[in-house]
Amino acid sequence: MTSKSQQWQTFKRLLSYLKPYKLLTFFALLLLLMTTIVKNVIPLVASNFIDHFLANLNQTAMLILVGYYGLYLLQTLLQYLGNLLFAKVSFSIVRDIRRDAFANMEKLGMSYFDQTPAGAIVSRITNDTEAISEMFSGILANFVSAIFIFVVTFYTMLGLNHGLTFLVSMLLPCIFILVTLYRKLSEPVISKTRSLLSDINSKLSESIEGISIIQAFRQEERLRQEFSDINQEHMTYANRSMALDSLFLRPAMSLLKLLAYALLMLYFGLSWQESGVTAGLIYAFIQYVNRLFDPLIEVTQNFSTLQTSMVAAGRVFALIDRKDYEPSQSASGPIITQGDIEFKDVSFSYDGKNQILDKVSFRVKKGETIAFVGSTGSGKSSIINVLMRFYDFQSGQVLIDGRDIRTYDQATLRQTIGLVLQDPFLYHGTIKSNIKMYQDLTDEDVKASAKFVDADQFIQKLPKGYDDPVTERGSTFSTGQRQLLAFARTVASQPKILILDEATANIDSETEQTVQKSLEKMRQGRTTIAIAHRLSTIQDANCIYVLNKGKIIEQGSHQELLALEGTYHRMYQLQAGMMDN
Incomplete structure (x- = not known):
């Protein structure tokens, strides 16, 4: 009262x-x-x-x-x-x-x-x-x-x-x-x-x-x-x-x-x-x-x-x-030209008590793809939250092109990073408006983005094509179709950094082939960070990091990690056994 x-x-x-x-x-x-x-x-x-x-x-x-x-x-x-x-x-x-x-x-x-x-x-x-x-x-x-x-x-x-x-x-x-x-x-x-x-x-x-x-x-x-x-x-x-x-x-x-x-x-x-x-x-x-x-x-x-x-x-x-705003950024800063990313001993906690990331360090250069795997709660998504500046980290450094991530203004940072989530979110409107996301894009740009990720095929079959209505959250489309539209939206913004947060987790095997093909094209020339549940989707990554309780416990290529016969090896065997059954 x-x-x-x-x-x-x-x-x-x-x-x-x-x-x-x-x-x-x-x-x-x-x-x-x-x-x-x-x-x-x-x-x-x-x-x-x-x-x-x-x-x-x-x-x-x-x-x-x-x-x-x-x-x-x-x-x-x-x-x-x-x-x-x-x-x-x-x-x-x-x-x-x-x-x-x-x-x-x-x-x-x-x-x-x-x-x-x-x-x-x-x-x-x-x-x-x-x-x-x-x-x-x-x-x-x-x-x-x-x-x-x-x-x-x-x-x-x-x-x-x-x-x-x-x-x-x-x-x-x-x-x-x-x-x-x-x-x-x-x-x-x-x-x-x-x-x-x-x-x-x-x-x-x-x-x-x-x-x-x-x-x-x-x-x-x-x-x-x-x-x-x-x-x-x-x-x-x-x-x-x-x-x-x-x-x-x-x-x-x-x-x-x-x-x-x-x-x-x-x-x-x-x-x-x-x-x-x-x-x-x-x-x-x-x-x-x-x-x-x-x-x-x-x-x-x-x-x-x-x-x-x-x-x-x-x-x-x-x-x-309320003043608990998202982490502050520089009012104006440099332009991201390459998209090289480096984490140096980054520690992070949501509540200031329970450590989610514990001195995590890794590096990825332009054109390379790295992946993070691990059990639920190991800190995979938290790395994405820190990189996207949804949350602020407590210690360490996050660098893009060798500069502290805080020195970039928010518009530059968000425009440079393309985020594709496990459950793609579509807004009430049309196919075209969901791909454009109110950016200054022509209809040709929209269609080119959709064709690039192989979404144009199913869009053209819709009654109104690119002007076909999208209901709340895109509930009338399949998971694969929603994901392809999310890919088209990301490609349309021309990001230098691509973040894939279990982008293929909810997709059936038949659609996965189309999505994987689109992902391969999207990753070309871009710095890519992938969070994966299906290990089969990241075997070609330049480096795979295995997380456990906020720490990197293993790292290397797919073959190198299998040779270690550690956590990644057990995860791979478990998934392979489930697929065989």
Whole structure:
């Protein structure tokens, strides 16, 4: 639960987003003030009509009636325009906040995404920003309007009759006590409700992404129960929030308003002859009590939404304020010309406690291919993460063309290194857009890249060819086809360094021949680092490194490692035996 000071800081920060829209906000506030003035003039006109013209409906009386209803129309028009401007400001602010949150998320290091469920991030940038929109579009306008109405109405009431104003004022402390008590009780409930909604999004996202595994292992019932438990708890807290709203909002406020009516009628009944209080004045005061209490009731009703918005805004700002960015690079640096890579005693840990790489050293020159093999958790992928600068290493040196990897700017580094993963990721769009990846490439460049990796054959058979749609993650294509498209994407960027992270692990034997042929062409003239599960795919590597618990325990060519009759020899025999069976 956030403290009052934290909420105040969050609120001030939200208001800072109004700066680019100061003029628009000014006109919106001006319209609200004009609406308030018109609202307060209407009861004065009605009071004057009751006291002076009700018994004598002459031409003047009819003009006053026309003016009376004309004021209502003017009030409606001003209120509509004011709300329209506030909505425009609101949507602009939410767009800006959502843009800032997304921009900062893109800069965060992989450690953040390792620890944070995708559904929780989506909830921050969609649901939470939408809650902020509700605050600006409705609540802020209501709050400002309530302040205008309260000040103008109270001043008008004082000008009409001090005694009646004092009677009504006696109830104001009760209103503030109710608001304070409601805020204290509702804040933890609202915060918990919002947190559970994020949990629902996370569980839903996780279940959708892993639906094939869930069905394969017959875990539908377990996941259904887990989702049901979170959903049930969310409903429980939502009901608690509604119970507080039902008790403290309109019923309690309406009761105070009725009490104000009773005090006014009692005062009129007991002292109208001596005090000179007229029926028109009482009517005006009853209208002003409505003007005074209705905005307060509406504000109090919206208080739960305000609380939700503050909690949501705090969560969004927490994302915007995160500074655990991916490792920093030089703002501008040299160009990578060759692509020679060298690791010198590199040590790395994800959490600063458990060593993943322990003084790893190796070297690979332009045009050479090296491979890393080893059991799961031996550190193979961590070498790639360090080289790609997804994570920073703790000690040692990583050199490219003899220069420290940190001296290259990020754009140069990422453009120079082509990464092909075990599970290629395709984006929603077309074949062409997935190969181009929004680079400045012509259609001929795209087709040439696809032909180079032998992807053009199956692309041409698609109904729309290169303009054929790609669904989420490319689920309509086979694993081999997705991998060939990933190859084409990599080739299109013309990298000097090629990283293959078990690129053939999930491909069937028939498709593997096509993929291997494409890989051979891709590797020509490029520095290549391969992580391999199938030892048969790396036999032609210039050097093979065997990793175990973050250390290189064997290195050499395929034949040299077999002659050692060590770990690599056992791995090769095991795989050969499995293939024979």
